[in-house]
Amino acid sequence: MLKNEIDARERRIALHEAAHLTVGRASGAAFGGATIEENPELGFSGLCWGPDFQSRFAGETSAVIEQLDELMPRDGDPRDGMAEIYQHVFTRVVELTAGSEAEKLHFGDAWEASDDRKQEQQLAQLIFSTPQSADAFIAACALEARAILQRQADVVEALAAALVEHRTLDGAQIDDIISRTVVARQLAQERERRRIWRNIEANANNLEFEQYRG
Numbered sequence: 001m002l003k004n005e006i007d008a009r010e011r012r013i014a015l016h017e018a019a020h021l022t023v024g025r026a027s028g029a030a031f032g033g034a035t036i037e038e039n040p041e042l043g044f045s046g047l048c049w050g051p052d053f054q055s056r057f058a059g060e061t062s063a064v065i066e067q068l069d070e071l072m073p074r075d076g077d078p079r080d081g082m083a084e085i086y087q088h089v090f091t092r093v094v095e096l097t098a099g100s101e102a103e104k105l106h107f108g109d110a111w112e113a114s115d116d117r118k119q120e121q122q123l124a125q126l127i128f129s130t131p132q133s134a135d136a137f138i139a140a141c142a143l144e145a146r147a148i149l150q151r152q153a154d155v156v157e158a159l160a161a162a163l164v165e166h167r168t169l170d171g172a173q174i175d176d177i178i179s180r181t182v183v184a185r186q187l188a189q190e191r192e193r194r195r196i197w198r199n200i201e202a203n204a205n206n207l208e209f210e211q212y213r214g
Contacts, residue, residue, distance in 0.1 A: 010036055010164055012103060012111065017046040018159035019102030022152050023145050024048070024095045025178055034159075035168040044115065046163075051171055089123045090141065096120050097142040102149055102156060155181045 013036045021034055032051040038044070096119050100110035120141075124134035149156055158181040162169055169177070 011160070012107065013038075013046040014160040014163040015102050015106055015156065016099035016111075016113070017048055017163060018156045019098040019145075019149055020048045020095055021159050021174055022155045022178075023098035023148050025155075025174075026148050026152060027091045027095060029091075029095065031171050031174050033168060033170045034163065034174065036163050037167055086127055089127055093120050093123050093138060093141040094145045094148070096123075097138065098145040098149060101142055101146045105146065105149060154185055 017034045017036060021031060024031060030051050032049050034046070034048040036046045038046070096116045099116060100113055103110035120138050121134060124137050128134040128137055155178055158177050159169075159174065162173070162177050166173070
């Protein structure tokens with residue numbers, strides 16, 4: 001593979017993982033790290049993980065989803081007390097869709113991400129009883145992920161650049177990059193507000209001067 005092809009591949013993988021990190025952190029999730037080091041044996045080209053665990057599939061289902069499924073109400077059961085699980089499913093599926101949505105935003109398409117798709121489907125099926133309703137829910141989550149990515153585009157870019165440079169980031173590095181990027185954005189916004197206000201004041205002074213001359 002040519003160097004420019006390798007660079008383009010790594011850039012796409014980095015954006016994918018950076019999107020997971022960005023949307024996850026926007027929802028309050030904590031991360032232990034992320035990497036773009038490929039592992040063909042385990043079947044991933046990039047990976048994000050939590051501070052204490054890696055949420056990936058082993059076979060057809062994950063232990064976490066199996067445990068949640070046992071708690072879900074069946075037809076006729078009360079829904080009281082299920083709000084946290086419903087919120088978890090929504091937040092997690094938004095995060096899972098984010099990687100592919102970032103690829104679509106930047107490249108117009110997305111590579112296959114079978115692990116993300118499996119988790120989306122099985123999480124959605126915890127709270128929806130038909131494939132059609134689950135698919136509609138996942139599509140809505142993808143739109144929400146896209147909206148967050150567009151609002152946090154600077155964070156995605158900063159994380160992706162850091163992943164390309166360092167290959168692997170730990171949780172402290174991820175938090176530091178996000179914090180510095182948000183502060184830089186806020187400073188830029190404040191400078192822009194001050195510039196606009198100075199222009200308003202200057203225009204007001206000019207208007208007063210013109211009225212005085214008149």
